[in-house]
Amino acid sequence: MSTIEPVTRNEPADPIAKGILPTARQSWRDLFIWKQRVVVTNDFGETHTEWQAPEPLKNPISLFAQLSTRDWLFFIVGFLAWTADAFDFHALSIQTVKLSKYYHKSKTDITTAITLTLLLRSVGAAFFGLAGDKFGRKWPMVINMIVLGLLQIATIYSSSFQQFLAVRSLFGLFMGGVYGNAIAMALEHCPVNARGLMSGILQQGYSFGYVLAACANLGVGGGIETWKTVFWIAAGLSIGVGVIRIFFPESKQFIEAKKAGHKAVAPGAFWKETEAMMRAEWKMCIYCIILMTWLNYYSHTSQDSYTTFMLTQKELNNAAASRASSLMKTGACVGGTILGYVSQWFGRRRTIVVAALISCIMIPAWILPQGERNLSASGFFMQFFVQGAWGVIPIHLNELSPPAFRSSFPGLTYQIGNMISSPSAQIVNAISESINVKAVDGKDAPAYGPVMGIATVIIALGIAVTAALGPEKKGRKFETVAPAGTGTLTKDVEEGFEKDVPETIEMVDGKKREN
Template sequence: MATKQELGVLAGARESVLGLFRWRTRVVVIDELGNESVEWQAPEWPANPFKLLGMLTANNWLYYSVGFLGWTFDAYDFHALSIQTTKLALYFNVSKSDVTTAITLTLLLRSVGAIIFGIAGDYWGRKWPFVVNMICLGLLQVGSIYAPTFNTFLAVRALFGIFMGGVFGGASSMALENVPVEARGLLSGVFQQGYSFGYVIAACANLGVGGATSSWPTMFWIGAGGSFAVGIARIFFPESRQFIEAKKNGGKGGHTGAFMKEAGVVVKQEWRRIIYAVILMALFNFFSHTTQDSYTTFMKVGKALDNAAASRASILMKTGACVGGTIIGYLSQSIGRRRAIFIAALMTAVLIPAWILPNTESGLEAGGFMLQFFVQGAWGVIPVHLQELSPPAFRASFPGITYQLGNAISSPSAQIVNELAEKVFTVMGPKGRRVEAYGPVMGVATAIIAVFIAVWIAVGPEKKGSRFEQASAAGAGPDLGHPEPLHKEPDHLVKTDSLEKDAHSDAPATLTRDASRH
């Protein structure tokens, strides 16, 4: 027989699924006293995107742009390796599968960096942890160039992964807490596409340096320069205003004991939400790495494209990602975060044949463009979705840690694809050649993951409209050593399995503070 606790979780999942198919969307609203509640509102026609962008001040743009560029070069630094798998295999005289071990190590250790720099960002602020992070990222990119052996290269890339992992939480919190609520969906989509933009820059650089094996260090030098530039630029403007005000609102400044006590309360009250977000991010990272990390290799090996053609196809593929992430992130402000992800995941599954079956460069470009439109379209919702689900005072650590723990779980994805493809052969290509089965392996894996994402997002929570920027900084508020919620819920909210839900809600409410302390 199911326990009361289990029934609560099942009831919450059922309400979430039903809510996904309702015309109205779940929106968090705040009354004049600052108390959060939820309402079901009819979707509004999407606002004029240029009007939304016009709401940003010069300072908003400054913080957002640096966060975006930090995330862009974090992605470039990663793709500078994955897009040159063949070159590095030849340079170090190892297999392509061996090279993907470096990708696995990088992804595996990013969660360590997310924990270190996420906590630092919530405790000390957005500025200096971000500066240190980006400069160390550049130094380790240089270290990768001078690795004398493949084992040394693997060791440097493992250490590199720690600093890569610290970027997302700090960059996304700095970028999105400094923009108007109404513009978050659009700017979340644009922000996430810093990842795709980093790939586009890497593909363009790879096209520019040519296919010679000796050209790979140039790609790494470009990444190092970009990381240094972003870190140094961040030095010249102040701490995020929202973080400074959050510290003032708490009344007594951040203290290590109070910070750790509050973190313990959050974990105790929100552990289900944390587990949900980690699994969601694991699925999403399988989603992106399975569809991109080996795609250049697939075009060269399976479709007999040369380096230039494969690079051009990669550029157009990720251009589709940038467009899709922006558009679907923008639409999520109207149709809801979960609904946008659900539709994008199912559309990805539908487009798999168009992605792997064409034999011409133009066909692969068109299929890749459309598939990545929806893969990264779903991803475009993630930054704001994680920020809204996050306990408000932990907006640097919660998104970064859950994102990178998911990355750690998905870390073998490229290696799994490569090893399976190298052991299984298929007839493919314009002349019916017998080749390594990159296409079928990637297609089957992507279909399975897309369906899993659709199911998981259907049963999950949503907090669109959350005013997370109004929260006090962690450790700056009153004593949080008690397990009860930190504010009194409105009467129409009922408690189910320790997760606050309204009678019609599709999601648990997150930890908040009474606005009288703001």
């Protein structure tokens, strides 16, 4: 929402629709209108809705320059936390074959650990997300990352499969707390017009973690017990990020709130405002959970079993499959960064929809080629668009979130979506191993390619429809909102957060200047 001078030359628009069906109809129509429908508040508190043309894309270098040294430090730590989280997770998914031999279990049995990890991440997201909104971003993240590293070490010393599953379940609880605090800390101080670019880069910490895990797997070789070395590296990364975070200050939001004298008005003020927010924002919460469910199915279905697909159906060796996986996720890093940047001009929802539809078209080129080079190239471009859609998500979720709950709301909706999609790898493996296709040498092999291809088409179409019918609040200002529980949000909470924090715009020499 924006605050400008009373006089505007922009074309007036119909008010923002209220209700599920009216919002869906309006969102669908707006998808095909280049200008964005924006609610504007003037200096007298009067509001109206108008069409605003998106600003042209700026030089990325100039956007980078808008971030201060402190902003960059916070962003880098958030990026590293998300990278370590991804490395921890993929240390297991890319070594499914090794672990199945080590524990003498089927690959489907091993993916049960992936399911349990994803299933329990939502609990950690709720706990650490609310802790981040109540106490600040710093110490919840420090505790979170150090415990994650210790649980990676505990995984290494799991002598039985039952112990392995128990540790990975506990691991999921702490893994769930990383995302919300990481993206809140990294993005909450970014200038408005740099958000799309920084969001795209931040999200690719996940892909970068995958690349590092694949490189580690390549480096240790294909021996059965080499999986432990990869887990040692993962433990070091997580503990290292936790220790680094100790030496950085608290979030600017909490520091300024303390300076302004914002303190909890009552012991239960935070929980009262949290409860009121959930009552007011339950529709938005459900929408974000649906969107994140589709997107988590999207990424896990297209990547978790891809290394297994190349090892079994395409008969690549461990080194070739690891190299192809690394190049695949390099494409994800590039696509997520570029499309996140483009979303600042093209729109959050349009970018997600177009990326999802292009990935559908690429399915045959993704699963039919033979050989390391061809699979590397097709995997690169497939993940370019899969993670291109994901590159928009960190800032899109932040903009859709109630301003004072930007740690818990994105983290919780993301991880509940993860929980619902948790059986994805297990489903793909189970169906693939029940159907045989001809491998490169003519022998029967599990049908990983066809199963992943069909599933990804269905999921990508679901993402396109959900994003097309959903809301968008690109450019929303939230940096000056006091933390929840200080008593300053009660009225906004009770009104259902209908009023955004104003974005102050002054007219200087006939041009808008953002403050």
